[in-house]
Amino acid sequence: MRKYLFILLTIVISVSMFSCGGDDDDSSVNGTDIIGTWRTSKYEPGNIVVKNDQNDAIKNKIVAAIIKTNDYLDGYEDIFSFTEGGKCNTNGTYTINGSKLTITNAGEGSDGEYTIIKVTDSELILDLDNAKAYAYHAENTNAVIEKAIIRITCKRQK
Numbered sequence: 001m002r003k004y005l006f007i008l009l010t011i012v013i014s015v016s017m018f019s020c021g022g023d024d025d026d027s028s029v030n031g032t033d034i035i036g037t038w039r040t041s042k043y044e045p046g047n048i049v050v051k052n053d054q055n056d057a058i059k060n061k062i063v064a065a066i067i068k069t070n071d072y073l074d075g076y077e078d079i080f081s082f083t084e085g086g087k088c089n090t091n092g093t094y095t096i097n098g099s100k101l102t103i104t105n106a107g108e109g110s111d112g113e114y115t116i117i118k119v120t121d122s123e124l125i126l127d128l129d130n131a132k133a134y135a136y137h138a139e140n141t142n143a144v145i146e147k148a149i150i151r152i153t154c155k156r157q158k
Contacts, residue, residue: 028098032084033119038154040078043069046127046149052142061137062148069150080110080124080154101126117151124154 045066050058080103081089088094092106101114118125131148138145 029096029101029116029119031096034082034096034101034116034124035084036082037157038080038082038124039157040080040152041155042151042153043067044151044153046151047147048149049145049147050138051144051146055143058137058141058143058145062134062145065134065137066150078110079157080106114152122156124156126152126154128152 043066045063048059048062050062079089082094086093086095088103089106089110092103092110094101094103094106096102096116099116101116103110103112103114105111112128112130114126114128116124117127128150129147130150131145134145134148
């Protein structure tokens with residue numbers, strides 16, 4: 001019986017030690033992966049956090065605004081153009097630190113700090129916390145919009 005208990009205990013310890021992956025969070029993005037021209041194809045509401053009163057009503061307004069932005073894409077397309085050397089669009093710049101993409105002076109509302117969720121040869125998915133842009137939905141209330149994530153899907157242009 002002791003022999004079986006020892007074997008079982010040895011197996012459990014072995015599995016416990018080797019089943020866990022590393023603790024490293026290697027979510028960094030290679031800067032050359034985004035070089036090219038990307039057309040925005042979809043905006044989706046992400047995580048929206050509202051504190052204090054009227055949480056649901058304000059969240060619903062933000063979601064409606066994001067959906068309206070997505071509907072707007074039918075007639076207009078945002079373009080991100082990244083080149084080597086950190087240039088974005090015509091006069092802007094970009095930097096990548098881990099999975100954070102920071103765009104400055106690119107115009108057309110593109111400036112901000114994005115989180116790169118996914119980048120492949122054909123698709124770029126970004127999250128943008130746009131809480132400041134939606135703050136007007138909480139005016140005249142004691143609600144605070146802490147987070148208003150917009151998920152932006154882009155397709156690479158050939």
